[in-house]
Amino acid sequence: MSRTTIDLPRPPSHKVLWSALGAVCVVLIAVVLFKAFEPDTDCAPGVVKRAGGECVGVSDGSFAFPALGDISGRIRDENRKVEKSGEKSVTIAYLESMSGGTEDRGPEGTRLAVTGAHIAQQEINNERGxxxxxxxxxxxxxxxxxxxxxxxxxxxxxxxEQRLVAVAGIGQSNARTLAAVDKLRTAGVPIVGATVAGDEMRSKAPGFFRVSFPADAQAAAAARYFKEQQDKHPGYRLQVIKDNKAGDIYNASLYSGFMAAAQRVGLKVETVVPFTSGAAPGGGNALRVVAEKICVTGATPDGVYFAARGRELRSFIEAAGENRRSCPVRVLSGSSAVGLYFDTSRASGTAELAELGRRWNASGLKAYYTAYAHPDASAQMYGGQERGPFPDFQRRFLDLRSGSAGALNNGQAMVGHDAVYTIGIAARRAMDTYGPDKITPSTVLDLLGQTNGTYKVRGVSGEIAFAPDTGEPSDRSMALVELGPPTTRGDEGNQYRFVGTLEP
Structure with missing residues (x-):
């Protein structure tokens, strides 16, 4: 019988083993190195790291966006209280740039508006029963x-999942925020704008409301103001400065609204001086050319309507007073002028503000703007400060952050509050009307649309009501506010002085 022979394979040589082991090590090292140098795409849950390390997305306050500071933690704590209570709750999102600002809306404006929104959250949540x-x-x-x-x-x-019923805020009027509003409106989520003025935001279909005044309403009020000046002072000369920057719907709305209103009321505009901001580095040069045209010795106009943003207004003021030039003109602009100071903090920009003050005082220029809100305007509308909600709002504001009550005079915290508070009240009314299981975006939208007539909301800026066909603010006056040069005292209140109210 023959024997079967089985040939066993030879064990691999040491050379082969070492080669295989080396290959494995190379792969492991590559994986480790890749992980070590792979960009971290998450700043926090719901917040993604974008180009340049910017953190963008949605947070419940657990992550502090750069513009917000410690107010984020307070919002987080309030949210935790709501969750632990187990009681019926809804979610409101406050939407805007919180990375340091957009255009002339710097971090301070955003921080104030979100602080106001948080106060509104506290007020709604602390109301017993x-x-x-x-x-x-x-x-x-x-x-x-x-x-x-x-x-x-x-x-x-x-x-x-989050029971989101509405979005507040929006920040500024531009093509990107307009597209965002359109997407929310199409999805049936109502929006209440806090600091947004572009006319294109106006609702063609139900969905967009705002506590801020649209640009065309501000421009019309400004045209009536200048018409009164021309009627009182024969020969009163008015010129218009306009920014042609592409894609800025605020500037375009302000200019077109003012020129249309001027024609309606018979206001005489002597000339229009155009410039384009942001076209190239050194954009402030364009405002120096404009100042040369306006600040002509012996021929300076009496008034100027400034159809551009607050950052450009500041550049114009700096140019007007360059080398202590005299330019005694009265300039009136729109709501964006509130941001004239938002680029520079007192902590880091003392020398810069001092130079602005020297030039402004030397020029003799007076600057005014149509404001969404001011504490004194609120007092006037309610028939006295103590008859409205502002004193309680001011107390809560000062409890949350150090500083003076003068920080409220720019109105940003007031409208941030009113946008969120109005949504909160609409959610309550939706529960009363439709029942606790029917507080949805559609029912909140319905109740926001009914916020008018005798069904108003007592906001800190005045009584909040929306025009039924457009969602625009109605039955409330805007404030005429004078911007003051920075002082060595650092008094924020004197930078925003209430002059009176104007009808939209």
Whole structure:
């Protein structure tokens, strides 16, 4: 019988083993190195790191966006209280750039508006025996609102799980925020703008409301103001400065609204001086050319309407007083002028503010703007400060942050509050009308649309009501505010002096 022979394979040589082991090590080292140098794409849950390290997305306050500081932690704590209570609650998202600002809306303006929104959240939640409670989400659209579309998409995906009923804020009027508003409106999520003025935001279909005054209403009020000056002072000369920057719907709305209103009321405009901001580095040069045209010795106009943003108004003021030039003109602009100071903090820009003050005082120029809100305007509308909600709002504001009550005079915290508070009241009314299980974006939208007539909301800026056909503010006056040069005392209140009220 033959024997079967089995040939066993030879063991691999040491050379082969070492080669295989080396290959494995190379792969492991590559993986480790890749992980070590792979960019971290998450700043926090719901917040993604974008180009340049900017953190963009939606947070419940657990992550502090650069513009907000410690107010984020306070919002987080209030949200935790609502969650632990187990009581019926809804969510409101506050949407705008929280990375340091957009255009002339610097971090201080954003921080004030969000602080006002948080106070509104506290007021709704602390009211005994009432529901629903409010959770507040912070939605950062990124610098210049570059990621507004992505953030809105994120909000819509979390709508049902988070019981999101509305969005407040919006920040500034530009093509990106306009697209964001359109997307929310199409999805049936109502929006209440706090600091947004562009006319294109106006609702063609139900969905967009605002406590801020649109640019055309501001421009019309300004045209009537200048018409009164021409009627009182024969020969009163008026010129218009306009910014031709592409894609800025605020500037375009302000200019077109003013020229249309001027024609309606018979206001004489002597000439229009155009410039284009942001076209190239050294954009302030354009305002120096404008100042040369306006500040002509012996021929300076009596009045100027400035159809541009607050950052450009500041550059114009600096140019007007350059080398202590005299330019005794009265300049009136729109709501964006509130941001004239937002680029520079007193902590870091003392020398810069001092130079601005020297030039401004030397020029003799007077600057005014149509404001969304001012504490003194609120007092006038309510028939006295103590008859309205502002004193309680001021107390809560000072409890939250150090500083003086003068910080409220620019109105940003007031309208941030009123946008969120109005949504909270609409949610309560939706519960009363439709029942506790029917507080949805559609029912809140319905009740926001009914916020008019005798069904108003007592906001800190005045009584909040919306025109039924447009969602625009109605039955409330805007404030005429004088901007003051910076002082060595650092008194924020003197920078925003109430002059009177104007009808939209």
């Amino acid at each position: 009432t529901l629903p409670r409010v959770r507040l989400l912070l939605a950062n659209t990124g610098r210049d609102d570059a990621y507004a579309d992505d953030v809105v998409e994120q909000l819509l995906k979390m709508k049902d």
